[in-house]
Amino acid sequence: MTISSAAQAAPLSPFKKLTMDGRWLASLIMILGVGSASMNNFLSSAIMPDIIRDLGGQQRAFWVLSLFQIGSILAGTVTGSLKARIGARPLFIAAALSFLAGSFVGGAANSLEHLLLGRMLQGLGEGMIVSLCYTLISDLYPENAVSSVFALLSGVWAVSAGIGPLTAGILTESWSWRAVFYANLPLSLMLLVLAITVIPSTTRDKSTSTQSSDKMSMFPRLGLLAVAVLLIAYVGELRSLPHITGALVVGLLLLLLAVKWDKQSATPFIPRSAFKFTGILGLGMWVTLLLSIASAARVVYGAAMGQVLWGLSVTQASYAMAITAFTWTAAAWIVARVQTPHAQTSLIRLGTLNIIAGTLLTVVSLYTMSLWIFLLSSVFNGAGFGMSSQFLKKAIIYAETDDERDRASGFIGPLQAAGMAIGAALAGLLAGLSGFSVPGAQDLITLENASQSGPILFLIMAGIAGIAALLAFKMPRMV
Structure with missing residues (x-):
């Protein structure tokens, strides 16, 4: 019996779909590509105090994280469009080399300026690698395996959340914070080898005649996007509510202008149907963005x-937060076998409702000062994302034709990152206005005002998640 006939005879397990017909190498690319991004996300935050003690420049610590984020969003945004023109293989090679160079420069840095250069190179490489992984899913896997791929990637994030803080501590204590950067070198080389041997070099966009003036517009478009993201990210460094409000409003306006300008271009970076209030793609991107904003708080x-509220240690608090990632993975693997479009659409809608419930439970935990209710809210949030995220991303990827598919799938990563940046800035503004967090205070939140002002912040976030749920119910059913 052939593999195909066996697949028709009995449903394949999610693991089998990821490894049969030689696809284990493709799955390895996904694990390493997304895994490197998730691990660096946790490791970089953990080693920040050691970096500042060694290199100094505490007043510029913001840039160590933000330059990575800005580079990641910019590189991820252009990935889909570039892949359609020149193919995935040369892009993946360039991204792996950028990540390799950034990790070496960061590890060898003897000044904060050198470290910032390394972080920017890392961000450009990582942003492109993650977006390429999303664009390659439809190239390397059959459609019935896509849910299993996203379940696998959620597991990668859960593992990173579990071992990230511990790994950072071991590497820093046994050597120094530089070991975190140097540990990426063999990983980068593995990605480089896999890019050369596994990734296809085919392109989708066969057109060669594009006005040079429109090609030149890509640089000011990206510049405008970079300024918008920078302003939104910089909100976290501001200590005055008027300054926070101004930076957030101007950043959002510039972001809207950048998106509008891009959609009018002959060579857009994002799909033309993005952010419309009709169709699977437009509504799917709105749901993805709003859920990212709502979860940022x-x-x-x-x-x-x-x-602050329950006296947990740093490690205990980190693992309490990791419950969301663990539950996300468990729920994703449970529903990965679901193949009918009707059921997948229902899971997207049910997932958004779970996220609303989890956010409302966070409100209750602050009213009652109950740690157990807070942990339960993490379970609901994780389960909500676990049952909906993979099918929401699948809907976005397959909503467009091949010409637009690369742009749609490549934009998923930057869209989520932008949503988190907007959500973090909005949460900072709301926390300052409500008194949940006092700008300039030593502690991030205030124990005295937590039960009175904290619920207001999360009620607003629940409302944003509620808008996402309404749009999810408006989405046409997948076919």
């Missing part, structure tokens, strides 16, 4: 809540 304040 937990990411920013969750660990601090565990430490």
Whole structure:
């Protein structure tokens, strides 16, 4: 019996779909590509105090994280469009080399300026690698395996959340913070080898005649996007509510202008149907963006809540937050076998409702000062994302034709990152206005005002998640 006939005779397990017909190498690329991004996300935050003690420049510590984020969003945004023109293989090689160079420069840095250069190169490489992984899913896997791929990637994030803080501590204590950067070197070389041997070099966009003036517009478009993201990210460094409000409003306006300008271009970076309030792609991107915004408050304040409100240690608070990632993975693997479009659409809608419930439970945990309710809210949030995220991304990827598919799938990563940046800035503004977090205070949140002002912040985030749910119910059913 052939593999194909066996597949028709009995449903394949998610693991089998990821490894049969030689696809284990493709799955390895996904694990290493997304895994490197997730691990660096946790490791970089953990080693920041050691970097500042060694290199100095505490007033510029913001840039160590933000330059990586800005580079990642910019590189991820252009990935889909570039892949359609020149193919995935040369892009992946360039991204792996950028990540390799950034890791070496960062590890060898003897000044904060050199470290910032390394972080920017890392961000450009990582952003492109993650977006390429998303664009390659439809090239390397059959459609019935896509849910299993995203379940695998959620597992990668969960493992990173579990071992990230511990790994950072071991590497830093046994050598120094530089070991975190140098550990990426063999990983970069593995990605480089896999890019050369596994990734296809085919392109989708066969057109060669594009006005040079439109090609030149890509640089000011990217510049405008970079300024917008920078302003939004810089909100986290501001200590005055008027300054926070001004930076957030101007950043959002510039972001809207950048998106509008891009969609009018003959060579756009994002799909033309993005952010419309009709169709699977437009509504799917709105749902993805709004859920990222709504979840940012937990990411920013969750660990601090565990430490300040319930006296958890740094490690305990980190693992309390990691419950969301663990539950996300468990739910994703449970529903990965679901193949009918009707059921997948229902899971997207049910997932958004779970996220609303989890956010409302966070409100209750602050009213009652209950750690157990807070942990339960993490379970609901993780389960909500686990049952909906993979099918939402699948819907975005397959909503467009081949000409637009690379742009749609490549934009998923930057869209989520932008949503987190907007959500973090909005959460900072709301926390300052409500008194949940006092700008310039030593602690991120205030114990005295937590039960009175904290619920207001998360009620607003629940409302944003509610808008996402309404749009999810408006989405046409997948076919």
